[in-house]
Amino acid sequence: MSLLVELLSGALLLAGSVLCITGGVGLLRLPDFFARVHAAGLTETLAAPLLLCGLMLQMDWSLDLLKVAMIMLFILATNPTASHSMAGAALHGGQRPLVTDPDDEPQEDKSSTA
Amino acid sequence: MIAVAVIRLRDLFAVVMLFGIYSFMTAALFMDLDAVDVAFTEAAVGAGVTTVLMLSVLRLTGRSERRPAHGPLLPLIVVAVTGAALVYGTLDAPLLGDPGAPANQHVAPRYIEQGPIEVGTPNMVTAVLASYRGYDTLGETVVIFTAGLAVLLLLGIRDDTDALPEQSPLLGQLVLRVVVKSLIPLILLYALYVQFHGDYGAGGGFQAGVIFATGFILYALVFGHADAKRVVPPRWLHRLAATGVLIYAGVGVAPLFSGQAFLDYSALATDPVQGQHLGVMLVELGVGITVFSIVLAIFYALAGRRRQM
Numbered sequence: 001m002s003l004l005v006e007l008l009s010g011a012l013l014l015a016g017s018v019l020c021i022t023g024g025v026g027l028l029r030l031p032d033f034f035a036r037v038h039a040a041g042l043t044e045t046l047a048a049p050l051l052l053c054g055l056m057l058q059m060d061w062s063l064d065l066l067k068v069a070m071i072m073l074f075i076l077a078t079n080p081t082a083s084h085s086m087a088g089a090a091l092h093g094g095q096r097p098l099v100t101d102p103d104d105e106p107q108e109d110k111s112s113t114a
Numbered sequence: 115m116i117a118v119a120v121i122r123l124r125d126l127f128a129v130v131m132l133f134g135i136y137s138f139m140t141a142a143l144f145m146d147l148d149a150v151d152v153a154f155t156e157a158a159v160g161a162g163v164t165t166v167l168m169l170s171v172l173r174l175t176g177r178s179e180r181r182p183a184h185g186p187l188l189p190l191i192v193v194a195v196t197g198a199a200l201v202y203g204t205l206d207a208p209l210l211g212d213p214g215a216p217a218n219q220h221v222a223p224r225y226i227e228q229g230p231i232e233v234g235t236p237n238m239v240t241a242v243l244a245s246y247r248g249y250d251t252l253g254e255t256v257v258i259f260t261a262g263l264a265v266l267l268l269l270g271i272r273d274d275t276d277a278l279p280e281q282s283p284l285l286g287q288l289v290l291r292v293v294v295k296s297l298i299p300l301i302l303l304y305a306l307y308v309q310f311h312g313d314y315g316a317g318g319g320f321q322a323g324v325i326f327a328t329g330f331i332l333y334a335l336v337f338g339h340a341d342a343k344r345v346v347p348p349r350w351l352h353r354l355a356a357t358g359v360l361i362y363a364g365v366g367v368a369p370l371f372s373g374q375a376f377l378d379y380s381a382l383a384t385d386p387v388q389g390q391h392l393g394v395m396l397v398e399l400g401v402g403i404t405v406f407s408i409v410l411a412i413f414y415a416l417a418g419r420r421r422q423m
Contacts, residue, residue, distance in 0.1 A: 081293040088287045 005057050012054030019047035032098035033090055041083030048075045124179045126172055134165040150316040151239040158324045163409055166331055170416035221246075234387040235313040235394060243318065244394040248377045252362050255401050259359050262408030269415040271348040294336045301329040309402050310395075319398040323405025331413050339417045348414055351407040358404030365396045 026039030052072040059065050116136045123129050137160025144153035208215035225242050233241040243251055309322030334342030369381035379393025380386035 077293060078297070081289055085287055085290045088290075 009054045009057035012050050012057070016047045016050035016054060019043045019050065023047065033095055034087055034097045037083050037087050037090075041080060045076065045079040045083075048072070048079070126175070126177055126179055127169075129179075130165060130168045130172065133168065134161050137161040137164070151237075151318065151321075154316045155321050155324075158321050158328075162328060163324050163331070166335075167409075167412060167416060170413065174416070232387070233390045233394065235391070237313055237315065237317075240312050240318055240394060240398070244397050245379060245390055248366070248379075248393075248397060251397070251401065252366065252377070255359055255362055255404050258408050259355055259404055262355055262411050265412045265415050266352075271411065271414045290336055294332055298329050298333055301332070302326060305329065309398065312398055313391075313394065319401030320405055322398075323402040324409060326402070326406045327409035327413070330410055334413065334417060339414070343414065346410065348411065351411040351414070354407035355404050355411065358400045358402070358407065361400035361403065362397055365393055365400070 020043065023040050023043030026043065027036050030036045030039055049072045052068055052075075056065055056068050056072075059068070116132055116139065120129050120132050120136070123132070137156055141153045141157035141161065144150075144156055208217075212218065225246055226238065229238045229241040229246075230236055233245045235241050305322050305326035305328075308317040308325060309319060312318035312322070330342060330346055333345065365379070365382070366377040369378045370376060372381045374381035377393075380389045382392050383389035
């Protein structure tokens with residue numbers, strides 16, 4: 001039984017780390033502010049609870065376990081809100097999403113670049 | 115590496131964000147060195163409040179740094195020579211954390227061994243901070259109070275509670291409003307927990323005061339400064355800051371009336387350990403009140419100002 005818990009914990013930690021790296025790559029490589037907020041927000045919001053669940057499986061039933069669970073709930077509540085507010089603030093400030101690829105043929109001249 | 119980036123970048127917004135990341139990494143470094151209280155304070159103050167305050171300052175100073183007027187060669191030489199002299203001076207110092215070092219032989223064994231017995235708090239850091247070195251902590255609290263005084267003297271808090279409530283641009287975001295409304299009571303509750311639990315776990319007055327102020331700063335950011343100033347009027351903050359320092363110094367003066375030394379908490383109750391408990395709790399309360407009111411006062415002073423063009 002404990003071997004199963006260990007394997008599950010390791011799998012969750014691995015999945016969380018992969019998501020973190022994916023989010024980081026997206027943050028660096030995507031062309032537009034809104035795409036980057038989307039990438040970072042989604043991946044981090046899933047990666048953090050996965051990592052925390054993986055850690056929780058390694059802990060005994062104690063007050064610390066409850067504290068880690070509360071941290072997870074806090075991240076689930078605040079990370080999407082922060083991404084939403086960032087996108088809203090950018091829209092308020094005048095940023096507009098990139099709707100066409102800048103490398104397209106010149107006939108697409110209705111592009112609104114960020 | 116982050117520090118090099120901070121020096122080279124001209125865009126101050128990015129610099130402020132990098133400072134936040136730098137503080138966060140330092141907090142992680144402190145955690146790695148097993149200094150939990152220090153890491154907590156560094157994370158709360160450096161990665162939390164200072165970022166918000168510096169962003170507020172950016173509205174006053176403008177977003178990019180001017181080109182420096184002089185070349186970097188002479189300052190570089192001066193810094194290199196001074197740095198080399200300092201490094202040469204540290205070559206004789208004992209290794210970090212060496213148990214045989216003179217600094218760790220003098221009073222540290224007494225603090226470590228007698229702390230939980232004499233002061234009665236399991237958290238050794240609180241015992242040293244509030245009781246053994248209480249005089250230094252009184253100095254720190256007065257420094258925070260003086261810093262707040264300086265900001266208030268230089269900037270002042272605008273009295274605009276009579277003005278119509280200005281529309282914060284964040285008010286339109288329903289998601290943000292709902293989430294923040296449910297988070298603020300939790301933040302304040304957590305701050306109270308950190309304040310009173312500082313004897314047993316990581317925590318204490320400084321962290322608690324900062325977190326408590328953060329709750330109100332969050333309210334001011336989302337719902338507008340006018341509403342926030344109606345909730346906590348700036349005059350209260352002036353009085354609260356002074357009250358905090360007064361509580362601390364008062365706890366120090368009280369033992370003088372029974373013939374004991376300044377800040378000797380054992381004289382506060384018939385049982386010396388109970389007296390220490392009471393003294394530590396009151397002193398941390400004073401620190402928390404002062405830190406909260408000064409941080410919020412500085413935020414109010416910077417809030418809502420635009421750059422005078």
